[in-house]
Amino acid sequence: MEERKDEIPKRERWLRQLFNGSKSPNPYFYAALKEINRQGDEITPGSVFDEADSPTNICFVKCKELGFPGAAFLRQEPKKIIFLCEEYFDSRLRDGEYTNMTEIVTHEMIHWIDVNRGMDFSNKESLFCSEIRAALLSGQCQEFYNGTNTLLKTMLNHPIKCAKDRAIDSMSISGSKMCCPSDKLLQGCVQDIYPWTERPTSQQKAKEILVKQFQLTDQNGCIKHGHILTQDS
Ligand SMILES: [Zn+2]
Secondary structure (H helix, E strand, C coil), rough: CCCCCCCCCCCHHHHHHHCCCCCCCCCHHHHHHHHHHCCCCCCEECCCCCCCCCCEEEECCCCCHHHCCCCCCEEEECEEEEEEHHHHHHHHHHHCCHHHHHHHHHHHHHHHHHHHHHCCCCCCCHHHHHHHHHHHHCEEECCCCCCCCCHHHHHHHHHHHHHHHHHHHHHHHHHEEEEEEEHHHHHHHHHHCCCCCCCCHHHHHHHHHHHHHHHHHCCCCCHHHHHHCCCCC
């Protein structure tokens, strides 16, 4: 039989480029990755067929076969690993939705950071908080209107409602239903913006915060400010 040389699928190339820094990252992704590295972890793309003791810890998987209806999920056993749903990413990457797909990866990376912070996801309130943070600190729930018109602001900018809806959705997909979280709980979760120093409400704002943060904290000059200011392509 003739052996066919398999081409690397587009999703794999895209993921490798995201993590090897050859794509100019979006600021949400950049901040999450920097924090994970600071926590002592590296994220290395690999395959679902890699051995459990291999250093790879993010890969694509056929979620439909697993009966999982979402876009991505994080597992902590036997090691922390991010699974991205192949079918979901394939169709959207084909349509050029790179930013949305980067946001999904970043969302899982915020959960990763929270696991490292000791948040216990078997506790529904902790999981809810991590979901709120993952929605707000990944760019999935931003303020899309940046003008000064109050009416448009009220109509268009609902990041917290967006995060709450997403959190409840995510929890029901993962079989951990959460009904009616209290305002007190929600506010507490919204205020937990770690590792950010202020809540990034838009791409532009996120870039500004990062530049300010690095000017204050980056002493070794290994981060080029211009790099994170480049638009995500
Ligand atoms: Zn999530």
